[in-house]
Amino acid sequence: EAGVTQSPTHLIKTRGQQATLRCSPISGHTSVYWYQQALGLGLQFLLWYDEGEERNRGNFPPRFSGRQFPNYSSELNVNALELEDSALYLCASSLGFSTKNIQYFGAGTRLSVL
């Protein structure tokens, strides 16, 4: 069974540009979570989607947005990129939206903003 897949693996952008990151959850999982992992800051919660709806949002500015498609895959968009957006962006999926459902992570997209 395929795990959580993320694309692209690496992404290089310049300040002010927009970045789009993609995530395909494990088959049967309806919840998708996005995290930012910057050096020394651990996993910072960004967004959580379930059944196409945004369930919760972390303390990030509105230029971080996303959506979940009918097939449960998800997209994270970061507009007006800033240098400090450089980080590893991790996607996770789970069955349903209970926090007791195990979250399975992808390998991440490394975003570098120059």
Add this chain to the structure above:
Amino acid sequence: GENVEQHPSTLSVQEGDSAVIKCTYSDSASNYFPWYKQELGKGPQLIIDIRSNVGEKKDQRIAVTLNKTAKHFSLHITETQPEDSAVYFCAAPVDTGANSKLTFGKGITLSVRP
């Protein structure tokens, strides 16, 4: 608050020794406590979790203990091996409503010296 804190931030042990990593949380309503392991270049992977209705759970060389009164839980690794070297994250749910989310600690880097 939404704090989940890990102590210490780095830990170095000799192969064969035991390692203990402690995590404290602030939300007394939290009821699910997972531990994730992240190896270099990979996404975090769940290694063990514990629910609030038990005080200890074991899986081979790994165990987790929970003290709800003190609001902390610990990861215990016995007979450490070089492949245990990784970053370990604890997590706990906050805002325990329908849209509850997991909050992760900043991670601890465990180094096992051969």
